Amino acid sequence: MTNKAVNTFLFSLMLLIWGFSFSKGIETALGIWSISEIFTHCFFVIPGAFYLIFQKRKVLAQESFKANYWLAFPIIAFSCFYVFGVVGDIRLFMHVATFVSLPLFIWMVIGNKAANHIAFPLYFMLFSIPIGEQLIPFLQELTTDIAVPLIELSGVPVYRNGLYLDIPAGRFLVAEACSGISFLIASVVFGNLYAYISFKSFSKQLIFVIISIVVPILANAIRVYGIVLTAHLTDMEYAAGADHLIYGGVFYAIVLFLLIIIGERFRDKKIIINVQTVTKYNNVKYKYWPVITLLFVLFSSQYLWLSNIKSNHKPVVINSPIINMDSLPYNVLERKLIKWQPYFPEADNVEQGHIKIDKNTKIDFYSASYDGYKGELISSINKFYYASRWSLVQTSTIKLNGHLKLAQLTHLVSPSGKNRWIIHWYQLGDTSYINKVEIKLYQTFNLLFGKVDRASLIAFSIENENNDELLLIRFLELISNIDSITKKVPEVN
Secondary structure (H helix, E strand, C coil): CCHHHHHHHHHHHHHHHHHHHCHHHHHHHHHHHHHCHHHHHHHHHHHHHHHHHHHCHHHHHCCCCCCCHHHHHHHHHHHHHHHHHHHHCCHHHHHHHHHHHHHHHHHHHHCHHHHHHCHHHHHHHHHHCCCCHHHHHHHHHHHHHHHHHHHHHCCCCCEEECCEEEECCEEEECCHHHCCHHHHHHHHHHHHHHHHHHCCCHHHHHHHHHHHHHHHHHHHHHHHHHHHHHHHHCCCCCCCCCHHHHHHHHHHHHHHHHHHHHHHHHCCCCCCCCHHHCCCCCCCCCCCHHHHHHHHHHHHHHHHHHHHHHHCCCCCCCCCCCECHHHCCCEECCCCCCCCCCECCCCCEEEEEEEECCCCCEEEEEEEEECCCCCCCCCCCCECCCCCCCEEEEEEEEECCCCCCEEEEEEEECCCCCEEEEEEEEEECCEEECCHHHHHHHHHHHHHCCCECCEEEEEEEEECCCCCCHHHHHHHHHHCCCHHHECCCCCEC
């Protein structure tokens, strides 16, 4: 075999080691790419990055590869990050570790000098990480904040209630689909790629990337404004149903075309490389085996660590509800929620129902418990409420006077204008939390050492037309003084 064939084989072997070591991260990422239109573009990122590297093949052929073994330290760090993500089923951690390790992997193999020639393709691989959905609530608020003044400037009376916009012709909801997240992420990816291809100056590249971020946000707000205005002018005949999605798609295509026009107006002239200067190729044999051996040892250690954790993982047995309703000095009505229904589909135990406070007042309760094995308490699929029925107004942290010191207060509003308050907290063993990130990290840290506690959500809610959440707060302060409100389950080590 020629040196080129040997090098190709060994480099492919290294990529296979990466793929096997981060198989869980790759598998879950592919699942997200295939079901979410927000991240469909991710299928083209890695192939696109390798194509950009392929275009640099003549330049790379002139470089003497020299492995950078110092990069073993960040690779080890991201390997631990990956294990942490797998154990806690924190997919963000898994995906970050997986797709950050790939460019680090290539950089380590070819060395600093060669990697400098393909810096952008290595950076571009990071867009494979399916991240950005967390921005949807913020984008909904921002879109509404920009659209409402535009509607008012057009002389259309508008009343804003959370994410609901009421005009004389009807009501609109700035839903998740109206956040513009899909177009924003696609625009950022396009902006980075176009800036790399079209501009040589870093300042120009940075300016165009910033434009690719700002323009889709402003464009989406204008789109929402246009939909509301069109519906107003046509008495809800147009842009009030599913057709506004079609209008949105056409509008986004126009905006993307404008971005290209802006870029073409200021793009740098293509630099023609003198082909005659690219004649000297690197014929020095590069010894891949030391770096292969190092990576194999690192990823074998990662695999053994994960196998050891899984073998020591013994889930706690849940045979009782987290809320001890028998200890409450109130009557518990039917054990089913109708108007407000949280969604925690993989819970091992669910307790729900209504508590009758007086003749006219009922408080809803809901708890979901997990044994630390099948489902996850903190997961993107779990919902406190359905966005089609409720709109978020505000969330805040409240202090209580009982044993429960802190809780999270959420204020919702329905399309009919009814207000609902939810007070909730999380329970891990005997400790309560209100921060999802904090409990998730603490729970995962325990799992790394084979310790499993029952993880639970506890929530109480009230629907009150008087816009008064104090009744629910006073109720929580009362029951938090009852020591037996939560039933304990022995730890399993």
